[in-house]
Amino acid sequence: MSEKLRTEQVTKRYNDVAALQPTTLSMRDGEFLTLLGPSGSGKTTLLSLIAGLTEPTGGDIWIDGRRVTDEPSAKRGLGMVFQNYALFPHLSIYENIAFPLRMRRMGAAEIDAAVRRVLDLIHLPHVAERLPRELSGGQQQRIALARCIVYEPSIILMDEPLGALDKNLREHMQTEIKRLHVELGITILYVTHDQEEALSMSDRICLMNNARVEQIGTPAELYFKPASVFAAGFLGESNIAPAKVLSTGTETLLGSADGSTIRVAADAGHRTDVEVNWMVRPERLKLIRDGEAHENIRRGQLLDAVFVGGFTKINVRLDDGTTLLAKELTSGQPLPERGQSVTLGWSAADAIVLPPGA
């Protein structure tokens, strides 16, 4: 497994404001890594530092084992797709795509072949002579991609490349980018604030918050083993509540304020009496109808049950006042009435202990 990109404690400060705290990150060849996080969390800053568009306040960057921290952008051999595409308005589509090749002093015949090939690849062979403003948003997006692919850069950086497209087109382009990633085996560092996009496209996700990395892992790891309340809340829906550690061992036992206990399968690594949070995903909560056994059981009142197609969202208010959200596949079975008493159950393996605080 060869390392394609590495940032080592790379930092960016604007006067006294940290745009990016010291960040260490590594990408392997052919990987699709996504920087995910709310607006202002430092995603663009990290991308610009890697691209050489911003000078770091500290730290180092390696590409293909070469230290590039002090090299200008042009020498780093990267590709980048900008949110607004940054197509050159005065050049035809053909010349836009040929631009990086001309910068590499390739021959005319070679350039022509390469441009035609990528235009075919993105299914737009007929727009070569047009100007960017004569294309639709989705087409411009694909040209921006083609302009990047054409010179086979070492890594392609994409800063919210689908942010300006409507939902249908966005989903279509997600598949398109994934297809190119697989077909061409390129390494992609992708930026988005859309968690579904990140989950569906990435090999790994780097979750960012407050100018630093919150957690790095595969989509499944981030989803099922969030390391913080922020991670649990940002990806997918979750039930999160405070509790105190009662006992540890192969299984952790937590106690809520009202005296009820929660069993968690793993060793949380916390000492007893520490204040923590626990979390369970809504789809892991079961509405118990026939008295089946569960490691965790809670009783409450059904607030409402909302049918949203393939599944049903069920809100339950527990006796201690907290509200839990359960998600069940719609089965056709009759749902309990509003206000009726219901029982929720989940296994100890589905409950997760999170550190206190955000």
Add this chain to the structure above:
Amino acid sequence: MTAMSARDYEPAPVAEPAISALQPRLRRARPLLPLLPLFAFLALFFFFPVGQILSLSLFDQSGAITSANFAKAFSDPLYFDVLLITFKIAGWTTVISVVGGFPVAYYLANAAPHSRNALVIWVLLPFWTSFLVRTFAWMILLGRNGAVNQLLLALGIVDAPASLIFNLTGTLIGMSHAMLPLAVMTMLPVMQTIDGNLSRAAETLGAGRAQIFWRIYIPQCMPGISAAAMMVFISSLGFFITPALLGGARETMLTQVIITQIQELLNWPAASTLSVLLLAASILVFVAYDRVVGLSSLAGGSADRSARTVSAWSRILDVIGRAVVNGLGSLCAGIGAVFAWLLPARAFRGLGRGSSLALFLIVVAFLLIPTLFVIPASFTPGNAVQANPGGFSLRWYEAVFASSDWTSAAWNSLVVGLASGAVALVLGTMAAFAMAWNRFPGKTAALAVILSPLIVPRIVIAVALFFLYSKLELVGTVTGLVIAHAVLAVPYVVITVMAVLATYDRRLDQAAAVMGASRWQTLRRITLPIIKPGLLSAFLFAFVTSFDELTVALFLTGGSFNTLPRQMWSDLLLQINPTLAAVATLLLVLMTGLLFLNERFRRSAGRH
């Protein structure tokens, strides 16, 4: 790979501490390097000579320090009279230009954006037409047998020809005509931002239309009106073409005296002292304006008074202004009530719109039509300049092209215009890049330095360069005039290019860099081609500034080296003749063509 082994990869070079401390600062200063050529240029050919000429006022003819020059300037009744007359003419010009310009700006501000763009051309057209051509047109019109007197006689308004020229009337007509477009263009940005909802809200509260106008609309216009007043007043202080050609002996302004002191008496201390007075007056008006209104309104935004420490002086002016406006408001309310009684509300609204169009047309006609009279005059078969020649002949055009005086002057103007435009474009564009794309301490001061050739009266620059050049032996050379005109034009270039760069998407440059383009390749293949229309527009403006420039040329041309404005000026002083009409017509056509060319550049600059 661990952090340790990664560091081993390529050990960081051990820099010497002094260099490593200096390097980041140097690297941060690098984007500002493009400012240096312009600053050096201005230091050498503007700040140094202007400082030198101003300092001459502190010495007597023998070189000893003295205050006698200023004492003489204030005690000599001749100088004092000139000062008074200069202020009087500038003051009246300001009043007429602002009052006349207001309805034009009002109509333009309230027109639909699309038609506004088309209508502004009619104000820009006189703005671009040479002062000399316009003044010449008034000489044709206002003379004893001029078109105006013929009209007045025919209508029976006067029994004998009125004296309209070589007096205060002629001077004020010419100067207002020259300054009206400036007043309109300065007022317009502020008036465009005024929110019509406010007036509508007042209407629902029961205020009469006239009262709304005076109590709500006018106070909102005040930043624009006062900015226009300041610009017109400062520009008028330095005038000499119009008073010299349309005024009499009594209408001698400060600049004319400075010219006489140098060209006829070679009295440097006196010229310097008067220059100091002229500059001081301009700066005083500027500073007073900044204290009272705030310079921000010049940039189109409304002045933010709450943020400023309001001085006692501005509070007094404020109270006076409010009293006047309230008084007018009540007066207008009374008049408005009479109108409302005579006419139903709807008719009054229609009348309001109709009368604002009528006022707009009257003022625009005043701006455009007089200049057109040079055209028929140029086709006269006779030897006299007449607005109504009663015949057609091309003989005066033939005379122009046959005269080596005119053709060589035209050629020189063209060469100087192109060369100084190129110098201003290169220096100004470099500076504009540094200014537009960097934030640095002292940026406002740097901008003030760049714009100062606009604030210092031209006559002061002219005298200063004449003094410098006489030592460098640059008087009467193309090089000398090219440098001088570049000094005058470079602020326009910087402003224009900065405005273009402000809308430029820098991600295009970043995209090019990531794709492997060097800084130079990015500039040459991406940035410059995209901002080309803006650069052409800036160049054109610089060219026209030079092509139409007389004040500086008056001092720096000489011998066989003459420019078109200088040649026209000499002829106009001697005697007006149909050759001048032919030249004026050619210039009118050329400038109109350039204006429309510039509009095309401006529009395609806004398209990307």
